Amino acid sequence: MDMSLEDVYTELVSEHSRSPENRHPLAGANCSLKGHNPSCGDEITLELKIEDGIVKDAAFEGVGCAISQASTDMMIDLIRGKSVEKARELAGKFIAMIKREITDDDELEELDEALSLKNVSNMPARVKCAVLAWHTLDDALKEKK
Amino acid sequence: MLSPMGIGVLYGKYDILDAMPPFLMGGDMIEYVQEQDTTFAELPAKFEAGTQNVGGAAGLQAAIEYLGKIGFDRIEAIEKALVDYALPQLRELPYIELYGCDSTRDNKTGIIAFNVKDVHPHDVATILDSTGVAVRAGHHCAQPLHRYLGLELPRELLPLQHEGRC
Structure with missing residues (x-):
């Protein structure tokens, strides 16, 4: 537990959660979806600006624990500029990582910074915090296909 | 139980x-x-x-x-000792907010309700867990009370049973 906790609460997570660069209203957003974990109070509103099948820009607003906030912030860094299809693929990959369906680091490498949340898969109580943003993204993009 | x-x-x-x-x-x-x-x-x-x-x-x-x-007498005595140990120290910490722990009255139970300012309770619970301290973080079936107290997020409860090595 000590090891995995240190791994999860690395500088990276704490940086992303204390001052998330992507937490702000998004001018020109044309897609917005709310994600909520009722049992713990994590709440995010994901805002996307999608043009020609590309996620041109993204941002979020909301409140929650360090893991949910950091995960959302990292996700937005990752999907900005990607195609809707690619963004959904990455969301699927992240969720598969947390569910331990994909464990190979080579395969997960393209998740970039979000790979640092891999150890949340060892913390069952925190899984829903990590995947909230990615499920919300997937739901939002499902309608955009 | x-x-x-x-x-x-x-x-x-x-x-x-x-x-x-x-x-x-x-x-x-x-x-x-x-x-x-x-x-x-x-x-x-x-x-x-x-x-x-x-x-x-x-x-x-x-x-x-x-x-x-x-024996319930012994359990009560251990809980009381843990509260007597924990409460004064928690009171000394400026970033801890206590609820229902009025200094003029004895705690009636072995439960201490508290909040760590500016840190989400679930993060606090995970970090405490890694040091062997079990707390309950959440709404405690009392969302309206939390709102009344001006707390949007769930808080921690410290039930002192885990440390009661009998």
Whole structure:
């Protein structure tokens, strides 16, 4: 537990959660979806600006624990500029990582910074915090296909 | 009370329970079944239709015996000692907010409700867990109270049982 906790609460997570660069209203957003974990109070509103099948820009607003906030912030860094299809693929990959369906680091490498949340898969109580943003993204993009 | 989940006890007066109709039909709760009429098994079988949670019942019995062996007087004394140890120290920490722990009154139970300012309770719980301290973080079935206190997020409860090495 000590090891995995240190791994999860690395500088990276704490940086992303204390001052998330992507937490702000998004001018020109044309897609917005709310994600909520009722049992713990994590709440995010994901805002996307999608043009020609590309996620041109993204941002979020909301409140929650360090893991949910950091995960959302990292996700937005990752999907900005990607195609809707690619963004959904990455969301699927992240969720598969947390569910331990994909464990190979080579395969997960393209998740970039979000790979640092891999150890949340060892913390069952925190899984829903990590995947909230990615499920919300997937739901939002499902309608955009 | 340390038993497995999914099991509990219904405690009631025999005559009243006996007069009550069963709330659920199923295996092992009947006596005689006629075409138009049924009589039911004696208590408690009348209220235990269907497949029993045998593992849960065995676990609950073991939990009751375990607590009985330690003794509730001793459990209360240990909880009180832990509260006497923890509360003054928590009061010294400027980033801790305590609820229902008025300094002029003794805590009635071994539960301390507190908040760590500017840190989400679930992060606090995870970090404390890694050091062997078990707390409960959440709404505690009291969302309206949290809102009344001006707390949007769930808070921690420190039930002092985990440290009570008996």
